[in-house]
Amino acid sequence: MGKEGGDKGTTYVTEDVYEELTDPRRKNESFFEGCGHATTSAALDGISKHKALLSRSRLAELGDSAVSGERADPIPKVYVQEHLNYGLQYSDISWFNEFPVDIELDKRKTYPLRDIAPDHGISLGHEVPIDAVSALYAPSSNKTELEGWKDKNCPNAKVHSYEAYDCYRSSQK
Helix, strand or coil: CCCCCCCCCCCCHHHHHHHHHHHHHHHHCCCEEEEEEEEEHHHHHHHHHHEEECCHHHHHHHHCCCHHHHHHHCCCCCCCEECCCCCCCCCCCCCCCCEEEEEECCCCHHHHCCEEEEECCCCCCCEEHHEEEEEECHHHHHHHHHHHHHHCCCCEEEEEEEHHHHHHHHHHC
């Protein structure tokens, strides 16, 4: 996928990624316009249960424990960046069926919660409501599973594969 006047290289993608990129129903959809929280699929059950992204300290108050990156790096709040992290900034894949997930949050809904934290990015406090989720990103091989979770928990969110996002981003250069 080269862009006129730019690199004329070829990008090879699987059929499902090609369909995601060329689906006419997605013609006006954009990729990543919010802020992103990196995690893994292990955190999805807790997000469903609490209807929110919770900090490690809030989980402890509720008698739960973190199941993704915060167990290794005790970050006190929910942090986001203004780019995708491919689920891996603070999270390690621990199980064969676990996969990275980036959760895009609507900037308009999270702006009132923002606090700049030099060491970790942008803090959104201890609790971010699930209705702030605007899109979810995962490897294309896990997209169907993530779509099922999205349908039950945040039906208005979009689901994108990392591969389609990368193709879109490289075509914009």
